[in-house]
Amino acid sequence: xxxxxxxxxxxxxxxxxxxxxxxxxxxxxxxxxxxxxxxxxxxxxxxxxxxxxxxxxxxxxxxxxxxxxxxxxxxxxxxxxxxxxxxxxxxxxxxxxxxxxxxxxxxxxxxxxxxxxxxxxxxxxxxxxxxxxxxxxxxxxxxxxxxxxxxxxxxxxxxxxxxxxxxxxxxxxxxxxxxxxxxxxxxxxxxxxxxxxxxxxxxxxxxxxxxxxxxxxxxxxxxxxxxxxxxxxxxxxxxxxxxxxxxxxxxxxxxxxxxxxxxxxxxxxxxxxxxxxxxxxxxxxxxxxxxxxxxxxxxxxxxxxxxxxxxxxxxxxxxxxxxxxxxxxxxxxxxxxxxxxxxxxxxxxxxxxxxxxxxxxxxxxxxxxxxxxxxxxxxxxxxxxxxxxxxxxxxxxxxxxxxxxxxxxxxxxxxxxxxxxxxxxxxxxxxxxxxxx
Amino acid sequence: xxxxxxxxxxxxxxxxxxxxxxxxxxxxxxxxxxxxxxxxxxxxxxxxxxxxxxxxxxxxxxxxxxxxxxxxxxxxxxxxxxxxxxxxxxxxxxxxxxxxxxxxxxxxxxxxxxxxxxxxxxxxxxxxxxxxxxxxxxxxxxxxxxxxxxxxxxxxxxxxxxxxxxxxxxxxxxxxxxxxxxxxxxxxxxxxxxxxxxxxxxxxxxxxxxxxxxxxxxxxxxxxxxxxxxxxxxxxxxxxxxxxxxxxxxxxxxxxxxxxxxxxxxxxxxxxxxxxxxxxxxxxxxxxxxxxxxxxxxxxxxxxxxxxxxxxxxxxxxxxx
Ligand SMILES: [Zn+2]
Numbered sequence: 001x002x003x004x005x006x007x008x009x010x011x012x013x014x015x016x017x018x019x020x021x022x023x024x025x026x027x028x029x030x031x032x033x034x035x036x037x038x039x040x041x042x043x044x045x046x047x048x049x050x051x052x053x054x055x056x057x058x059x060x061x062x063x064x065x066x067x068x069x070x071x072x073x074x075x076x077x078x079x080x081x082x083x084x085x086x087x088x089x090x091x092x093x094x095x096x097x098x099x100x101x102x103x104x105x106x107x108x109x110x111x112x113x114x115x116x117x118x119x120x121x122x123x124x125x126x127x128x129x130x131x132x133x134x135x136x137x138x139x140x141x142x143x144x145x146x147x148x149x150x151x152x153x154x155x156x157x158x159x160x161x162x163x164x165x166x167x168x169x170x171x172x173x174x175x176x177x178x179x180x181x182x183x184x185x186x187x188x189x190x191x192x193x194x195x196x197x198x199x200x201x202x203x204x205x206x207x208x209x210x211x212x213x214x215x216x217x218x219x220x221x222x223x224x225x226x227x228x229x230x231x232x233x234x235x236x237x238x239x240x241x242x243x244x245x246x247x248x249x250x251x252x253x254x255x256x257x258x259x260x261x262x263x264x265x266x267x268x269x270x271x272x273x274x275x276x277x278x279x280x281x282x283x284x285x286x287x288x289x290x291x292x293x294x295x296x297x298x299x300x301x302x303x304x305x306x307x308x309x310x311x312x313x314x315x316x317x318x319x320x321x322x323x324x325x326x327x328x329x330x331x332x333x334x335x336x337x338x339x340x341x342x343x344x345x346x347x348x349x350x351x352x353x354x355x356x357x358x359x360x361x362x363x364x365x366x367x368x369x370x371x372x373x374x375x376x377x378x379x380x381x382x383x384x385x386x387x388x389x390x391x392x393x394x395x396x397x398x399x400x401x402x403x404x405x406x407x408x409x410x411x412x413x414x415x416x417x418x419x420x421x422x423x424x425x426x427x428x429x430x431x432x433x434x435x436x437x
Numbered sequence: 438x439x440x441x442x443x444x445x446x447x448x449x450x451x452x453x454x455x456x457x458x459x460x461x462x463x464x465x466x467x468x469x470x471x472x473x474x475x476x477x478x479x480x481x482x483x484x485x486x487x488x489x490x491x492x493x494x495x496x497x498x499x500x501x502x503x504x505x506x507x508x509x510x511x512x513x514x515x516x517x518x519x520x521x522x523x524x525x526x527x528x529x530x531x532x533x534x535x536x537x538x539x540x541x542x543x544x545x546x547x548x549x550x551x552x553x554x555x556x557x558x559x560x561x562x563x564x565x566x567x568x569x570x571x572x573x574x575x576x577x578x579x580x581x582x583x584x585x586x587x588x589x590x591x592x593x594x595x596x597x598x599x600x601x602x603x604x605x606x607x608x609x610x611x612x613x614x615x616x617x618x619x620x621x622x623x624x625x626x627x628x629x630x631x632x633x634x635x636x637x638x639x640x641x642x643x644x645x646x647x648x649x650x651x652x653x654x655x656x657x658x659x660x661x662x663x664x665x666x667x668x669x670x671x672x673x674x675x676x677x678x679x680x681x682x683x684x685x686x687x688x689x690x691x692x693x694x695x696x697x698x699x700x701x702x703x704x705x706x707x708x709x710x711x712x713x714x715x716x717x718x719x720x721x722x723x724x725x726x727x728x729x730x731x732x733x734x735x736x737x738x739x740x741x742x743x744x745x746x747x748x749x750x751x752x753x754x755x756x757x758x
Contacts, residue, residue: 196631197448199548199570199605269549314525315547317568 001041001416006048006377010367011346011354013052021050023373026416030369045410047381051349052365053085053374053414055356058150058175058229058253058301059326061087061118063109064102065094070306070394072109075326076116077392078304080420082326083376083409086117086357086364087304091128092151098123098134103142115419116412119360121175122147124163130156133166140170145361148175150229153211155181160215164224173359174219175227178211178236179277188317190263190278198266200316205284208277209235216243219250227359228252230303232277234287241296251359252291253299255325256332259288261399271312271319272399275305293342298355302329306395327391328400334380334407377411379422384408440741443555443562444734446571447612455613459581461733462726468505469729478736479508485538487513487529488565489545494700495565495575498724499542502731511538526550530557540735543567548605561738569603575699576609578730580617582723583654586695591618596648597639598624598680599658599707600669602631606699607658611637624648625680628669645680649690657682657698657707673706682708687717695719 004020015021015028022029061075072089079087089106091097097106103120110118122144126132128151136147147167154160154176167174184207189195191202212228216239219226228240231254240252257275262282265273273279291297305322312319333352337343343351349365353376357365364374383406388398412420447455468476484503488496496512503510513533526545533541540561543551548568555562566572584590595614601607601623614621615638622640623630630641642648649655664670682696696708696717704710713720 191632193633193636196633196637197608199568199608201569202632269552310525313527315545315553316549317547 002043003050003377003411004042004044006045006050008050008367009345009349010052011349013366013368015367015369021367021373021375023413023416026372028367028369028371028373043377043411045377045379048410049345049378049380050367051376051378052353052367053412054083054330054352054376054409055086055360055362055364056082056084056302056304056326056329057088057299057356057360058255059087059089059304060092060306060322061089062306063093064105068394069308069311072106072118073113074392074394075304075306076110076113076118078324078326079116080114080412081392081409082328083330083378083412083420084116084326085374085376085412085414085419086119086362087326088119088121088146088360090121090148090150091123092149096123096128097121097144098126098128100138100142103139103144107143115414115417117364117414119362120144121150124149124154124167124174125159128152130154130159133163136167136170136172140172144172146173146175146227148177148229150175150177153177153179153181157214157218161218161222164218164222164226168222168224171225173225173227175229176211176215178208178215178228180207180210183207183210188274188278189266190280192263192281194263194266198269200266203278205233205235205280208233209239212236212239216240216248216250219243220246220248223249226250230255230258230277230301231288231291231297232258232280232284234284237287237291237296241291241294244296251298251355252296253301254288254292254297255301255303256329256336257323257325257399259285259292260332260336265399266316269316270399271314271316272323272397274316274319274321275303275323276321289342292337292351298351298359300329300333300351301356302326304393305397306393307397308395312397322397324388324391324393324395324398326393328386328398328405330378331384331386331405331408332400334378335405338380339406373413373416375413376409377413378407379410380407382406382408382410441738442742443551443564444573444738445551445555445562445564447573447576447609447616448571450573450616452616455577455580455617458577458730458733458737459584461737462577462581462729465505465732465736466726466729468732469725475505475507477507479503479506479739482508482540482739483511483536483538484508484540484542484735485511485513485533485536485560486542487533487544489515489543489550490566492544492566494724495544498727499563499565499731502728502735505728506732506735508735511536526553527557530554533560534558540738561742563734563738566605568605569608570605571609571612572605573609574727574731574734575606576613577734578723578727579610579656579697579699580613581726581730582697582719583695585726586719587653587693590614593619593653594651595619595621595654595656596624596652597621597656597658598645598648598682600629600660600664601625601634601658602629603661603664604658610656611639615639622648622652626670629664645682645686646689649686652690652694654695654697655682655690657696657702659699659701660703660706662703677706681706682712684709684711687712687715697723700724
């Protein structure tokens with residue numbers, strides 16, 4: 001397979017800024033090598049970007065337990081269409097990912113799916129309660145490299161301390177769902193002007209910031225690698241920036257909705273704007289953008305959280321938290337970060353591929369001759385209108401329906417195989433040209 | 438108002454629309470003093486009172502208003518338990534649609550429920566209180582009562598005392614009063630004031646004496662006894678001592694000052710007994726005016742939908758019979 005006419009974007013990689021790539025037997029080859037071999041597929045993208053496969057280190061696939069909202073198969077299809085070659089799925093399933101058998105089930109389901117790599121995240125504590133630690137050594141043998149109780153905070157500081165100490169023993173990453181449960185209470189949206197106007201119970205920014213600061217303090221105490229999930233407030237960004245300057249082993253992620261939407265979106269009482277942590281103020285959005293630009297926030301993840309329509313098409317205070325994101329993430333990043341010049345193409349690759357791979361210990365996020373091809377071909381010119389009805393995800397809880405975005409994945413390649421190919425649309429409205437020889 | 442399909446809150450109303458409702462209510466208020474208190478304005482129309490939260494006072498007031506307008510009334514009450522048993526608001530909506538009612542009066546414990554309903558049904562929706570969001574007809578009857586006594590709303594000073602944070606009545610009153618040019622101060626311990634309340638155009642005070650200074654209306658909010666268990670207050674006793682209205686407070690107030698309350702009242706908590714029963718209290722008038730306001734709202738929404746010049750003409754004449 002030859003990919004010609006596209007620019008390789010792989011910061012610090014040997015192929016950076018070259019034109020085009022050749023894949024033979026699933027592996028990248030040095031350009032120029034085996035030039036005599038006839039390619040079985042030639043794809044020509046003028047102005048396209050060839051990047052290492054995108055990674056999403058924070059998704060929920062709902063299997064086992066809530067297959068009506070998403071399954072491994074549908075979630076990985078959605079990932080492929082979004083340009084992702086690897087995703088990490090969070091353990092708040094039923095049963096939760098707190099023992100080897102559930103990890104094995106997920107990996108087996110992933111093998112039957114479209115080819116996108118799945119990395120299950122294990123639970124920190126059994127049953128996602130705040131009591132007993134999981135058997136992290138065995139989880140690691142089964143293929144788990146990070147643990148998290150995402151969806152629920154580990155509310156006891158003492159349990160979190162023990163978890164960090166124990167995780168450090170096996171070089172497991174702890175992913176923190178930073179939330180002070182008591183302070184969140186039964187809040188449904190950001191506490192501030194709009195919660196007052198709309199009469200909805202508020203979740204103060206401090207509910208996140210207290211937990212971020214606590215977990216940073218525990219990381220400093222234990223030396224355990226800590227990753228803060230879904231950062232949403234200016235105060236959290238500040239705390240993480242200071243911790244990094246001090247040398248605490250902390251990394252962090254945010255999600256596209258935290259830099260594209262504010263709490264004013266809740267005016268519609270549409271539950272597709274209800275997420276946890278909640279959409280915040282303009283000032284927080286500005287701080288998130290700043291954190292992305294200066295590297296305080298390492299990663300853009302989606303926190304893809306599928307919910308069936310029955311859980312969302314209800315009164316706002318009774319609706320579930322969370323939105324899907326796999327199929328809109330790249331478009332939102334390109335439209336709202338790349339196009340206005342807040343980040344460049346190389347930053348995009350770091351934010352959406354390389355740093356997640358490094359944090360999670362995955363052998364991906366780069367393009368090197370001799371390795372199995374794992375890449376995404378991005379068409380930065382393609383403009384498209386978000387229509388959740390067309391998504392591969394089983395759920396439709398997307399707040400971006402009707403938004404016009406510029407940029408999307410035209411092609412997703414895992415182990416040299418096409419797992420997604422936006423053929424008809426790409427041919428129709430972009431420079432993508434495909435010749436099957 | 439005549440162009441509006443629903444009444445969801447006072448935040449969305451223009452001052453002129455509020456005036457239109459208050460003026461119409463005055464005509465209907467006259468009807469209520471007649472020997473035959475009934476007009477044929479909504480004959481043939483079916484109004485569904487859908488109450489997902491118990492409130493006898495509001496339901497009866499809407500029911501009476503509908504009957505005075507000759508509409509047929511369907512009462513649909515559920516305590517919220519059937520909702521948790523799997524009957525969703527959307528199912529209820531579909532049932533209401535199937536019954537082919539023209540208007541729905543909705544009372545619901547969730548903020549935004551009326552807006553949710555309005556986007557899913559063809560009927561006109563009147564919000565009769567949704568969660569902690571708005572209770573527009575209560576605020577309209579309050580504005581009506583103030584205007585009748587003080588002859589204007591522009592420039593009047595209103596002190597709202599009590600649990601503003603959890604009160605839909607307070608929110609609707611704040612929107613209505615500030616739009617009409619009144620000066621509003623809210624007074625409570627910080628635990629009972631919502632964040633950024635000043636952005637709605639009101640002053641805040643933690644001291645009752647300060648809030649009452651020069652007030653022409655003292656509006657007391659009902660204090661839910663659960664607030665003590667929720668950790669908002671150390672005790673009702675301390676609340677009554679520091680924020681309860683006492684006879685000596687009244688003595689400091691201008692002679693025309695009105696005492697108002699949306700009811701039902703916790704005697705001895707929001708105010709001393711002697712205050713509640715005093716001559717400044719217009720609490721029972723509020724109840725009577727509530728029927729007139731609800732008649733006006735139902736009528737105007739329907740007239741706007743029908744666009745019948747004849748009914749509007751009748752109204753302008755002041756003779757809705
Ligand atoms: Zn999550």
